[in-house]
Amino acid sequence: MITAKNYNKNGQNELKCMSKNKLKKISTYLLGALIVFLPWQTRLILIPGELKNSFWEYGTVSLYALDFLMMFFLFVSSGYLILQYEKEKKIWTLGTLLALFILLIAFLSLNFSTNHLAGLFWLIKLSEAVLFFLVITQLKPNFKIVNKSLVIAGVLQGILAIYQGITQQVFASPWLGMSAQLPGTLGVQVVETATARILRSYGSLPHPNMLAGFLVITILAAIFLLMTQKKYWQQGFLFLALLIMSAGLWLTFARQALLALGIVILLTIGYTFISKKIFPKNLTLGMLAVVFPLVILSLIFPQTILTRVSAQTRLEQKSLQERQDYTRDALKILQKNWITGVAIGNYTAYQNRQDQDHHQEQPGWAYQPVHNIYLLVFTELGIFGLLAFLLFLFSLFFKANWQNEAELQGILSLLALLVIGFFDHYLWSLSFGLLLFWLVAGLLESNKSSKA
Numbered sequence: 001m002i003t004a005k006n007y008n009k010n011g012q013n014e015l016k017c018m019s020k021n022k023l024k025k026i027s028t029y030l031l032g033a034l035i036v037f038l039p040w041q042t043r044l045i046l047i048p049g050e051l052k053n054s055f056w057e058y059g060t061v062s063l064y065a066l067d068f069l070m071m072f073f074l075f076v077s078s079g080y081l082i083l084q085y086e087k088e089k090k091i092w093t094l095g096t097l098l099a100l101f102i103l104l105i106a107f108l109s110l111n112f113s114t115n116h117l118a119g120l121f122w123l124i125k126l127s128e129a130v131l132f133f134l135v136i137t138q139l140k141p142n143f144k145i146v147n148k149s150l151v152i153a154g155v156l157q158g159i160l161a162i163y164q165g166i167t168q169q170v171f172a173s174p175w176l177g178m179s180a181q182l183p184g185t186l187g188v189q190v191v192e193t194a195t196a197r198i199l200r201s202y203g204s205l206p207h208p209n210m211l212a213g214f215l216v217i218t219i220l221a222a223i224f225l226l227m228t229q230k231k232y233w234q235q236g237f238l239f240l241a242l243l244i245m246s247a248g249l250w251l252t253f254a255r256q257a258l259l260a261l262g263i264v265i266l267l268t269i270g271y272t273f274i275s276k277k278i279f280p281k282n283l284t285l286g287m288l289a290v291v292f293p294l295v296i297l298s299l300i301f302p303q304t305i306l307t308r309v310s311a312q313t314r315l316e317q318k319s320l321q322e323r324q325d326y327t328r329d330a331l332k333i334l335q336k337n338w339i340t341g342v343a344i345g346n347y348t349a350y351q352n353r354q355d356q357d358h359h360q361e362q363p364g365w366a367y368q369p370v371h372n373i374y375l376l377v378f379t380e381l382g383i384f385g386l387l388a389f390l391l392f393l394f395s396l397f398f399k400a401n402w403q404n405e406a407e408l409q410g411i412l413s414l415l416a417l418l419v420i421g422f423f424d425h426y427l428w429s430l431s432f433g434l435l436l437f438w439l440v441a442g443l444l445e446s447n448k449s450s451k452a
Contacts, residue, residue: 023080028141030073032149037066038435039157039214040204041177047117049364051352056364058348059118064431065177070128077135084138095445096134098392103130105385106344113343114350122345125431129438136442143406146443147225151238154218154245157211161201161248168199178204187365191253192315193303201251210426212254214436216261216416219245223268223286224409235282242289250297253308256423258294260416265290267412271402323371323423330370333379341382347429373421373428393418396444410444 042065049059106126113119164170170181181188183199189208190197203211219242226238249257265287272283298305307313311320333342333350342350348367355361369376378386396414401407417427417437426433 020080020083023076023083024139027073027077027080027139028145030069030076031136031139031141032145034066034069034073035146035149035439036153036156037069038432038439039153039211040066041206041432042066042175043177049118051364051367052361054363054365056348056367058345058367058369058429059115059364061117061121062431066435067128070132074131074135077139081135081138093137093395093445093448094398095392095395095441095448096137098388098395099130099133099441102381102385102388102392103127105381105388109341109343109381109385111343112337112340113346114353115346118345118349119343125434126344129434132435133438133442133445136439137445140446141443143447144225144228147221147409150218150221151225151241154215154222154248155241157203157205157215157218158241158244158246158248160203161211161215161251162244164199164201164203165251170199170202176204178202179206190315191304191307192313193307194313195303198253198304200253201248203248205432206430207426208252209254209257209420209424210430210432212249212252212257213260213417213420213424213426213433215245215249215252216257216264216420217413217436217440219249219261219290220264220409220413220416223283223290224405226286227280227282227405229282235285239285239289242286243293246290247293247297250294253304255308256420260419261290263419264412264416267415268408271408275403322368326368326370327372327375330372330375330379334375337379337382339382339384341378341380341385344380347376347380369425369429371423371425373425376425376428392441396441396448400444400448404447406447407444410440410447413440414444 043062045060045062047061049056049061051059103126106123110116110119110123168183170178172178172180181199181202183190183197189200189202191200192198200208201211202208203214205211205214222238222242222245226235226242229235229238249261268283269287272280307316311317329351330347333347337350347369351367352361352364370379374386374389377389381389393414397411400411402411417440421427427437428434
């Protein structure tokens with residue numbers, strides 16, 4: 001017998017279910033918008049960082065346009081998660097607990113900070129990124145929507161990179177978060193051959209290496225999306241998208257990103273042959289679209305590739321020497337601070353304080369983090385922070401299913417970022433890099449936990 005009480009209860013449950021589904025759909029599309037706008041670094045500088053009367057990026061407090069979209073996404077997603085929690089009480093995994101533990105260590109590290117404002121700002125940015133990760137793991141967003149968003153973002157950046165490569169300039173646009181870059185200007189990232197200075201494409205990001213890392217992730221997304229498409233026009237669009245993104249990647253001349261892409265592509269090919277014994281047509285199509293621009297452009301402009309590979313020119317030698325110097329500086333810092341670290345966001349502030357003590361102070365732009373995220377985490381958060389970070393990475397790969405396409409993409413994407421992390425610092429030291437890293441980590445953890 002259906003009573004009025006039961007009817008009302010069923011009606012309320014149905015409304016809750018409808019609301020939950022609608023909130024999840026809206027949250028997923030907001031996540032897609034976040035991905036598309038992630039590379040655009042429009043910001044308002046609230047407190048400029050300054051050292052020795054020059055601009056200091058790592059001590060600058062900024063409010064990014066993306067932060068407003070992030071707050072809206074987190075607000076809407078929290079409504080879905082509250083309704084979801086009533087149904088599923090289990091929300092914690094080893095990965096989510098370790099992420100919170102890293103955040104706790106970062107908070108405690110503020111006790112050892114040289115510049116408290118810089119430490120607080122980067123703690124807030126890390127908190128934003130970790131919260132982003134936690135929400136994604138519970139949201140379990142649609143695999144295809146996320147990949148479509150990544151492809152759209154990658155195509156936009158690829159087109160911009162190609163335009164910059166052809167015109168040999170980056171136009172200034174405060175509204176898009178871009179500053180002017182010309183190959184003849186000192187400090188601009190170029191490949192210097194015997195006859196010319198060739199501008200490395202920036203896209204909308206502050207450095208070509210950052211664009212390259214992002215394009216590696218979007219290329220993987222396009223390949224895995226291509227593997228699921230059956231309509232010819234969809235396959236054709238993704239083939240064209242891969243051509244654009246691959247050409248854009250080549251124009252960054254980023255060695256670490258090309259190395260990372262090469263590793264994950266070889267792993268994909270090897271795993272496919274071992275597990276399926278055949279090579280799917282769509283995957284073959286995707287691989288050709290990636291390799292073709294890299295080979296053709298290398299044949300047309302061999303001198304640029306030889307310059308980057310041989311690393312014998314003045315600028316290449318200078319770059320390698322600087323990386324060695326940064327590593328040596330990090331090891332010096334660790335000699336005294338390996339237990340506690342120097343505090344989150346305080347690597348360059350600590351360097352400056354040390355130089356002040358020895359009367360060797362340099363301009364703000366000269367202070368750069370060590371180009372290795374593992375050493376950088378170690379120096380800022382100490383041994384406990386490094387161990388927590390490594391355990392977190394291990395937890396993401398632990399029990400991941402290579403036979404699941406979404407998980408395989410997450411594994412390869414994270415692996416690519418970890419390879420890049422051996423040669424660069426932006427995945428820990430800059431807002432874009434933090435969000436990119438925790439986005440990829442969240443998508444992998446989300447696909448793993450969706451099996452439970």
